Amino acid sequence: MKRIAVLTSGGDSPGMNAAVRAVVRKAIYHDCKVFGVYRGYAGMMDGDIKELNLGSVGDIIHRGGTMLYTARSEEFKTKEGQLKAVENLKKHEIEGVVVIGGDGSYKGAQKLSEHxxxxxxxxxxxxxxxPGTDFTIGFDTSLNTIIHSIDKIRDTASSHERTYVIEVMGRHAGDLALWSGLAAGAETIMLPEVEYNMEEIIDRLERGAKRGKKHSIIVVAEGIGSGVEIGETIQKQMNIETRVTVLGHIQRGGSPTGFDRVLASRLGAHAVDLLLKGKSGLAVGIENNQLCSTSFDEIFSKPHEIDTKMYELSSQLSI
Incomplete structure (x- = not known):
């Protein structure tokens, strides 16, 4: 294999640039030509494909976002869109593609493999x-952004003796809420993977108030519902001053942490190694600090799961 392309797709995450850099430089190290596909699958269908060199990825390892830009595409979900994309790849004689993104991006990658x-x-x-990896690129950076935000909000919550509901990202996955809530000492963590009981949450807040607790932090994963509505329910039932903060897209930006830079570099390079070995239809990952790979079919067959022991610990420590 002598001509490889790389693209980023779906929501951006800190460390994508580090992964792109690793793919480009690893491929060039092995005497391959590398092409950047701009704006994800939409750009692939539009033919927005350009050759990259060593200088193309200089000075990006520390930058958030993605130099290749990203987009979502409904057209690529159709067979016609996929064939259009494949035709553009073949025009550049591209034999293999590294797709950096989430599960939706993986589904697109699987279609390319089938073609x-x-x-x-x-x-x-x-x-x-x-599934198939302990950590994804960008998780650690986002986690630290949330923790820093909660720490600042706690200062205000303590000063004004208020309860704060903080809504974090994660779609249908509660890892960001769980990890940040445990790290920041939240009194309650609400996850889509765990059914919650509002009466139990209210009871916990009331017990804290009776022993003299002046403020509380509740972390809500966006997949569970609206943080605003949860805050309104608490304020109405307890008659206490409650504020809601929706952190939003601040969680996606920023310079990647050292962990994410190293993770992205290792995974990007490993993806190139697999292509050079003739592999396809796989996703790279890291498990127990060892590089691994998993088929797309297996990834799509596994539901996301949280660490239940960590969730139990968070409840035990927030009594």
Whole structure:
């Protein structure tokens, strides 16, 4: 294999640039030509494909977002859109593609593989919801952004003796809420994977108030519902001053942490190694700090699961 392409797709995540850099430089090291596909699958269908060199990825390892830009595409979900994309790849004589993104991006990568283009996925999403890897690129950076935000909000909550509901990202996955809530000492963590009981949450807040607790932090994963509505319910039932903060897209931006830079570099390089070995239809990952790969079929067959022991610990420590 002598001509490889790389693209980023779906929601951006800190560390995507580091992964792109690793793919480009690893491929060039092995005497391959590398092409960047701009704006994801939409750009692939539009032919927005350009050759990259060593300088193309200089000075990006520390930058958030993605230099290749990203987009979502409904057209690519159709067979006609996929064939259009494949035709553009073949015009550049591209034999293999590294797709950096989440589960939706992986589904697109699987379609490319079925159309005869070798594809390897690399998990780029802050949600940490991809089976086959302990961590996804961007999760650690987003986690630290949330923790810093909660720490600041706690100062205000303590000063004004208020309860704060903080809504974090994660779609249908609660890893960001669980990890940040445990790290920031939240009194309650609400996850889509765990059925919650509002009466129990109210009871916990009331017990805290009776022993003199002046403020509380409740972390809500967006997949569970509206943080605003949950805050309104608490304020109405307890008659206490409650504020809601929706952190939103601030969680996606920023310079990637050292962990995410190293993770992205390792996974991007591993993806190139697999392509050079003739592999396709796989996603790279890291388990127990060892590089691994998993077929797309297996990834799609597994539901995302949280660490139940960690969730139990968070409840035990927030009594």
């Amino acid at each position: 005869g283009i070798a594809t390897i996925g690399a998990p780029g999403t802050i949600d940490n919801d991809i």
